[in-house]
Each structure stands twice: as C-alpha cells, then as structure tokens.
Amino acid sequence: MKNYAIKEHHLYNKAFRRGERYVTKTVAVYVLRDYAAKRLMLANPQKQYLNRVGLSVGKRLGGAVVRNRAKRLLREAYRAAEKACGIKKGFLVVLAARDEIRGKKTADVTRDLSRALRALGMTEDKS
RNA sequence: GAACUUCAUCAAACGGCCGCGCGGUAUGGCGCCGAAAGGUAUUACCGUGAGGAAAGUCCGGGCUUCAGAGGGCAGGAUAGCUGAUAACGUCAGCCGCAGGUGACUGCCGGGAAAGUGCAACAGAAAUAAACCGCCUCACACGAGGUAAGGGUGGAAAGGCGAGGUAAGAGCUCACCCACUCCUAUGGUAACAUAGGUUUGCUGUAAACCCUAUCCGAAGCAACACCGUAUCGGGGAGUCUGCCCGACAUAUUCCCUCAGGUGGCACGGGAGUAAUCCCGAAGUUUUGCGGUGACGCAAAACGCAGAUAGAUGGCCGUUCACGACAGAACCCGGCUUAUCGAUGGAGUUCCUUU
RNA sequence: CGGGGUGUGGCGCAGUUGGUAGCGCGCGACGUUUGGGACGUCGAUGCCGCAGGUUCGAAUCCUGUCACUCCGA
Numbered sequence: 151m152k153n154y155a156i157k158e159h160h161l162y163n164k165a166f167r168r169g170e171r172y173v174t175k176t177v178a179v180y181v182l183r184d185y186a187a188k189r190l191m192l193a194n195p196q197k198q199y200l201n202r203v204g205l206s207v208g209k210r211l212g213g214a215v216v217r218n219r220a221k222r223l224l225r226e227a228y229r230a231a232e233k234a235c236g237i238k239k240g241f242l243v244v245l246a247a248r249d250e251i252r253g254k255k256t257a258d259v260t261r262d263l264s265r266a267l268r269a270l271g272m273t274e275d276k277s
Numbered sequence: 278g279a280a281c282u283u284c285a286u287c288a289a290a291c292g293g294c295c296g297c298g299c300g301g302u303a304u305g306g307c308g309c310c311g312a313a314a315g316g317u318a319u320u321a322c323c324g325u326g327a328g329g330a331a332a333g334u335c336c337g338g339g340c341u342u343c344a345g346a347g348g349g350c351a352g353g354a355u356a357g358c359u360g361a362u363a364a365c366g367u368c369a370g371c372c373g374c375a376g377g378u379g380a381c382u383g384c385c386g387g388g389a390a391a392g393u394g395c396a397a398c399a400g401a402a403a404u405a406a407a408c409c410g411c412c413u414c415a416c417a418c419g420a421g422g423u424a425a426g427g428g429u430g431g432a433a434a435g436g437c438g439a440g441g442u443a444a445g446a447g448c449u450c451a452c453c454c455a456c457u458c459c460u461a462u463g464g465u466a467a468c469a470u471a472g473g474u475u476u477g478c479u480g481u482a483a484a485c486c487c488u489a490u491c492c493g494a495a496g497c498a499a500c501a502c503c504g505u506a507u508c509g510g511g512g513a514g515u516c517u518g519c520c521c522g523a524c525a526u527a528u529u530c531c532c533u534c535a536g537g538u539g540g541c542a543c544g545g546g547a548g549u550a551a552u553c554c555c556g557a558a559g560u561u562u563u564g565c566g567g568u569g570a571c572g573c574a575a576a577a578c579g580c581a582g583a584u585a586g587a588u589g590g591c592c593g594u595u596c597a598c599g600a601c602a603g604a605a606c607c608c609g610g611c612u613u614a615u616c617g618a619u620g621g622a623g624u625u626c627c628u629u630u
Numbered sequence: 631c632g633g634g635g636u637g638u639g640g641c642g643c644a645g646u647u648g649g650u651a652g653c654g655c656g657c658g659a660c661g662u663u664u665g666g667g668a669c670g671u672c673g674a675u676g677c678c679g680c681a682g683g684u685u686c687g688a689a690u691c692c693u694g695u696c697a698c699u700c701c702g703a
Contacts, residue, residue, distance in 0.1 A: 156585075204585070213332090214602080218589095222588095222590080225296090256590055335693105385692080397649035431686030432686075484647085484648100497631090498631080499703100
C-alpha cells in the first residue's frame with residue numbers, strides 16, 4: 151500500500167499549527183484530518199482512503215547523507231508500524247526528525263513512532 | 278632491514294527474506310482527478326539503479342535563448358618557452374630560481390633603463406646626503422673640502438688591492454661581481470656557454486600603470502510546445518556595462534490571476550517482435566606513433582534519470598570491523614574532505630655475501 | 631543556478647593611499663558613602679575566523695578555505 155507524499159508547503163504549516171502532536175526523542179508526529187481525503191479516495195482506482203505522509207528533516211541535522219538516512223529511517227518505521235498494528239486512514243501525517251535520530255537504528259525509531267501513534271489514537275486495533 | 282619519494286588501483290564481501298525509483302513484457306482498466314492540456318492504477322516476472330570526490334562552484338567547453346550588419350570605449354582574465362587539447366587559469370616536457378645528502382618537491386615565474394605614487398619608526402641623510410670623524414683656513418665662532426671609518430635601518434652609492442691626495446673619492450688602473458647591448462656556438466624557443474662593450478642603477482607592479490594574448494550576455498527556475506486565451510488587470514519595448522551606427526523594416530512583447538508536458542539521460546535505421554546494423558569529446562584492453570601530455574586503429578564492455586526528490590531494513594557468515602560523503606542539463610579540469618588496503622617504480626643509510 | 635555581505639576584548643561596533651589595534655557597555659581594584667547606587671581614578675582582557683603567500687613590515691594586499699547571513703531567477 152503506497153502513500154501519497156505531501157508536497158505543498160501550506161499543508162505542512164497547517165499540520166504544524168493545527169494538528170495533534172506527540173513528541174519523542176527521535177521523532178515528532180503531527181496528525182490532522184485530511185479535508186481532501188474523499189477526493190483523493192475517488193481519484194484512487196482502488197477507492198480506498200489514504201494517508202498523506204510528509205517528512206520534515208531540517209538542515210541543522212546534517213549533510214545530505216545524514217538527512218537521507220533520517221528520511222529512510224522514518225519511512226521504514228512508518229511501514230513497520232503499519233504492518234504491525236495498522237494505521238487509521240484519511241489523515242495528514244507529518245513526521246519530523248529530531249536531533250536524537252542521528253546514529254539510531256530502525257528498531258528505536260519504530261518503537262518511538264508506534265508509541266506516538268498509539269497515544270494519538272491512530273492505531274486500528276484498540277486492544 | 279630501516280627511513281623516505283613518487284605514480285596507480287580499490288572504497289568491505291557473500292547469502293536469505295521484506296521494501297523503493299525508472300524501463301520493458303504480461304495482467305488489469307477505459308474508470309477517476311482536472312475548466313483544459315495532461316495525469317493516474319493492481320499483481321507477477323525480467324532488466325537496471327550514486328561518487329572518487331557525486332561536494333565547493335574556482336575555470337573551460339557543449340547545449341539553449343537574446344529580431345536584424347558592424348565599430349569604438351570601458352571592464353575582466355591570463356603572464357618563462359614549446360607542445361597537448363573541443364577549450365582552459367588545466368596537463369606534459371623543458372628553462373630559470375629556491376629547498377633537500379638524494380629520489381624529488383615548491384614557485385601569481387613579463388616589464389622598476391617609459392612615467393606617477395609609497396617606504397612608518399630609527400637615522401645627519403631614503404634616491405638623496407656632512408651627525409660624529411678626517412683634512413684645510415681660523416685665536417675662536419665658523420667657513421670650505423671629503424663618502425675611507427662609526428652608528429641607524431629591510432635597503433646607505435659594487436668588492437678588494439695599488440696608484441693618487443691636504444684628507445679623500447671608479448678619480449685612475451688590474452682582478453672579481455652585477456647589469457645593458459652586440460657577436461659567435463648549441464637549441465624550434467625560453468635559455469646556456471664564450472668573447473667584446475656600456476654602466477655601477479634601493480625596494481615595491483598580490484600600488485597605479487605599460488606590454489602581449491584572449492573575452493558579446495545570460496543561464497535547464499535557460500528554453501520549446503500545449504493550455505489559460507476571441508477574457509480581465511499590470512508593466513515596458515525587443516544583444517542583458519556605455520557610446521556611435523544603418524535604418525527600411527519585422528513583430529508588439531513580458532508578468533500575474535492556473536498549470537502541464539518536453540528539455541532529461543544514449544541517438545538513428547530495419548523489423549509485428551525477439552533481435553540486428555550504423556554512429557558517438559564514455560570506460561577498459563591490445564597494437565602502432567610520441568620523451569610525455571596525447572593521437573590513431575581494432576576489440577570488448579557499459580549506458581541512474583528522480584521531482585518533498587528513488588539504493589533501504591532485518592537476519593546469518595567472514596575479515597583489515599568499514600573514512601569522507603548522495604546524481605539534479607551534460608562533459609574536461611582545479612580545489613577541498615577522507616578510515617584504511619594493495620601494487621609498480623625509485624632514493625638514502627645500515628647489515629650480509 | 632547566479633550575485634553580494636559579514637567574521638576584530640565577554641557583548642555591540644570603529645579601524646584606507648600597508649607602519650605601536652581603538653570606542654561604548656560590561657568586568658576587577660581603589661576612592662567617595664553608615665551601606666548601596668550614581669560619580670571619579672586606575673587596570674586587565676585580542677594568534678583581527680583559519681591556512682599559506684607578497685612585502686623590511688599585513689586587521690588592511692593576493693590565493694585557498696570554513697562558518698553565518700542576505701538578494702534574484
């Protein structure tokens with residue numbers, strides 16, 4: 151299941167300003183209901199709701215290699231979290247890398263991310 | 278064996294499972310998003326997928342656009358010679374200077390005898406000379422001569438000896454040093470060597486400047502096409518430092534309210550297709566030419582093309598335990614960062630034979 | 631992609647034809663005051679972002695480099 155990426159700058163601003171937030175050492179998660187979700191659902195040939203996921207990795211984190219590494223970790227963690235417990239659809243999700251992510255492994259980031267998603271009520275199984 | 282010099286290569290490897298971009302084949306779909314242009318699936322398989330610096334953006338070239346001749350000024354760049362190259366500020370060889378026992382390394386390495394400027398402090402004086410000293414005159418004050426000696430300075434009128442003199446001085450002479458010009462020999466040349474000749478001249482051109490050579494400008498967010506568009510609003514002309522110029526023209530053009538595709542990732546041809554053929558500032562190997570940079574020929578191999586931006590994750594094995602670091606129009610260099618590993622060539626010293 | 635600017639005491643800034651590195655605030659000591667503030671006097675503090683070079687001599691000139699920052703498409 152692929153995800154649409156967020157490209158527009160104003161959507162990032164919206165998510166940061168109005169979205170629900172949960173911050174861990176490695177990653178900060180912002181979630182906002184996607185107003186265009188229905189339209190996107192219709193555009194999609196499978197007719198399924200999707201999450202639009204954006205990655206925010208600041209320049210202060212490091213050079214291009216470090217930033218790429220951070221984005222890969224976030225993507226992999228999101229994928230793992232979705233596979234493990236499922237994620238509600240129809241939202242804008244912004245994952246912002248924080249300084250601690252440097253040198254971390256996937257397991258660490260995945261743990262933080264699933265904790266954040268559970269706290270925000272984004273997981274599908276309520277058990 | 279030790280200490281070095283230099284050139285080149287590599288940039289952890291292998292296996293399993295999951296995942297990503299692009300291309301292709303099959304499958305699937307003819308729907309949906311959008312005003313339009315246009316965009317977009319699911320699954321399976323196959324192929325392919327970051328660097329030596331991809332970086333800094335310091336040079337050069339390609340490519341694209343600027344309506345249409347040209348000329349001048351300004352400005353900028355380069356700086357031993359000869360060559361290599363598409364071109365270069367790059368590279369190669371040589372010359373000169375400096376450093377090293379040596380292999381070798383470094384050099385923004387034209388002109389100060391075209392002109393102008395600047396040289397603090399110290400010092401008597403800084404491009405021109407009399408403070409002390411020496412000599413002559415004079416009782417003395419002082420006047421004149423003198424650049425051998427002292428002291429200052431980064432730099433003080435070339436060095437040493439003899440002659441000469443009141444004391445001295447290239448003032449004269451011999452030798453040496455530097456420099457200008459000329460000649461000869463060698464070299465394509467820079468230049469080197471030898472001889473003659475003029476002169477005895479501070480440094481600075483990474484101060485202005487002079488000389489020689491070169492340069493139109495802007496950049497893929499360029500630009501082209503489609504759409505907006507038979508609409509509305511705003512701005513101003515059209516080689517992008519300044520001036521001159523021919524003017525008869527050509528066309529209005531650009532921005533915004535709205536974006537999309539191409540450019541763009543080998544190209545062309547044949548074929549339904551697999552595939553085949555041809556071509557290229559690619560790489561490697563071999564051969565030939567050249568001291569070398571490099572050139573020519575043949576063969577083989579390879580071809581990332583994203584657009585919030587694709588190479589990752591987990592597990593296992595091995596080892597030297599993994600540095601610097603991520604393509605964004607393309608190519609040739611330069612500069613900077615970098616854990617280490619391997620190989621070639623060479624130098625000096627020690628030991629043994 | 632293209633074009634600029636700035637790095638100087640703890641902080642904010644000066645520093646031009648290259649010649650002993652300065653100002654304000656702050657800091658320390660002393661004086662004044664019963665004590666503090668204010669005021670006065672004195673003082674300390676600098677590899678002039680880093681590395682080379684030109685020059686007798688460099689914050690200044692040249693080359694390279696690092697960091698921060700601004701502008702345009």
